[in-house]
Amino acid sequence: MKVVLQNLSKVFPNRSKKGLADVIAVNDFTFEIPDGKLVGLLGPSGCGKSTTLNLICGLQTPTGGKIFFGDDDVTNLPPENRGVGLVFQNYALYPHLSVQQNILFPLQNLKGADKLSKSEMLAKAREAAGLVQIDELMSRKPSELSGGQQQRVAIARALVKMPRILLLDEPLSNLDARLRLQTREELRRIQRETRITTVFVTHDQEEAMSISDIIVVMRSGVAEQIGEPQEVYDNPVNLFVAKFLGSPPINVFSGKVADGSLFIGEDAVLNISGVQNQEVFVGVRPEGFVLDKAGPLRCKLSRVEVMGRDVSIISTHGASVNPIVRSIINAESAENFSTAEVRFAVKPAKVFVFNKETEERVFFEVR
Ligand code: ADP
Numbered sequence: 470m471k472v473v474l475q476n477l478s479k480v481f482p483n484r485s486k487k488g489l490a491d492v493i494a495v496n497d498f499t500f501e502i503p504d505g506k507l508v509g510l511l512g513p514s515g516c517g518k519s520t521t522l523n524l525i526c527g528l529q530t531p532t533g534g535k536i537f538f539g540d541d542d543v544t545n546l547p548p549e550n551r552g553v554g555l556v557f558q559n560y561a562l563y564p565h566l567s568v569q570q571n572i573l574f575p576l577q578n579l580k581g582a583d584k585l586s587k588s589e590m591l592a593k594a595r596e597a598a599g600l601v602q603i604d605e606l607m608s609r610k611p612s613e614l615s616g617g618q619q620q621r622v623a624i625a626r627a628l629v630k631m632p633r634i635l636l637l638d639e640p641l642s643n644l645d646a647r648l649r650l651q652t653r654e655e656l657r658r659i660q661r662e663t664r665i666t667t668v669f670v671t672h673d674q675e676e677a678m679s680i681s682d683i684i685v686v687m688r689s690g691v692a693e694q695i696g697e698p699q700e701v702y703d704n705p706v707n708l709f710v711a712k713f714l715g716s717p718p719i720n721v722f723s724g725k726v727a728d729g730s731l732f733i734g735e736d737a738v739l740n741i742s743g744v745q746n747q748e749v750f751v752g753v754r755p756e757g758f759v760l761d762k763a764g765p766l767r768c769k770l771s772r773v774e775v776m777g778r779d780v781s782i783i784s785t786h787g788a789s790v791n792p793i794v795r796s797i798i799n800a801e802s803a804e805n806f807s808t809a810e811v812r813f814a815v816k817p818a819k820v821f822v823f824n825k826e827t828e829e830r831v832f833f834e835v836r
């Protein structure tokens with residue numbers, strides 16, 4: 470089921486008397502979620518991710534704009550009639566019900582033509598439990614389950630009605646690191662198997678990048694960039710998106726474009742064309758550095774961290790916006806560092822230039 474958000478807005482009026490401005494949680498958001506895809510809504514806390522999800526499922530009504538499921542305008546449809554499955558960060562299971570009863574719950578309220586017999590309901594509950602691999606736990610109570618198992622029950626409960634759309638709000642945030650990895654792989658598998666159009670909200674860029682077909686990077690209620698994860702990583706439209714994606718994060722420097730050279734501080738790192746002289750921020754991905762004894766970028770070596778396959782070189786540079794510059798070099802090309810200075814060349818495809826005032830991307834060609 471395709472989902473269309475058309476000029477969607479949600480304003481929370483300021484209720485205090487202090488004269489603070491209203492909160493625009495979602496600001497004129499237009500986006501089409503293609504049928505059968507997994508979309509990751511990504512952004513810092515407070516950027517409007519949960520509000521967007523709540524608008525899609527109908528728990529909140531928009532201040533402006535429309536929502537379509539396929540060709541149906543669902544903007545004014547109550548949540549129970551939208552056919553959505555919901556999973557939240559806190560699993561929100563019924564504590565007094567068994568796992569099986571929790572999963573059955575959404576089926577028991579079906580009316581009219583949708584009403585199911587007891588055996589039909591049980592078959593569906595077993596199928597949903599099978600998808601998340603909790604078949605063995607059906608008679609337990611939520612208190613007798615680990616966090617990861619509880620979240621599986623919540624996912625099974627959301628899936629049991631075979632929703633048209635599955636909405637997940639930070640579903641993995643309460644799980645420990647290992648379970649988070651495992652559960653996200655499983656969510657991906659289940660989504661591929663069921664082909665249910667899914668919106669997955671997270672503040673964790675790695676999580677969003679790893680499972681999404683499409684990511685939406687949000688800031689202050691606005692979608693800053695929408696695209697395939699790799700595409701957005703390789704082609705950020707502005708400094709915010711460049712900084713939000715990538716671990717370790719991108720290195721940001723003050724620089725300038727002057728007469729065909731791109732400068733980081735005083736170091737001319739690339740010969741470029743197609744750009745007017747201006748003050749800029751230069752972003753270099755950690756993997757965008759090449760060790761080069763005659764390289765143009767002169768950094769002061771702080772330390773070297775060996776991490777198996779890769780070596781991280783931690784250094785400083787006067788024009789760096791961050792306290793350190795982190796470059797990741799293949800262990801085989803690393804050497805013994807005896808000098809206080811370490812010099813790099815940069816890989817043009819890993820270098821992004823942004824206007825210093827607008828922080829919008831400035832595109833250049835390499836000469
Ligand atoms: P996220 O999920 O990205 O962390 P939210 O969608 O929860 O962000 O919130 C977006 C903004 O809207 C925040 O500034 C938040 O404080 C505000 N907000 C969310 N819900 C309400 C509400 N019910 N009343 C007033 N303001 C709200």
Ligand code: MG
Binds near residue numbers: 518519
């Ligand atoms: Mg939220």
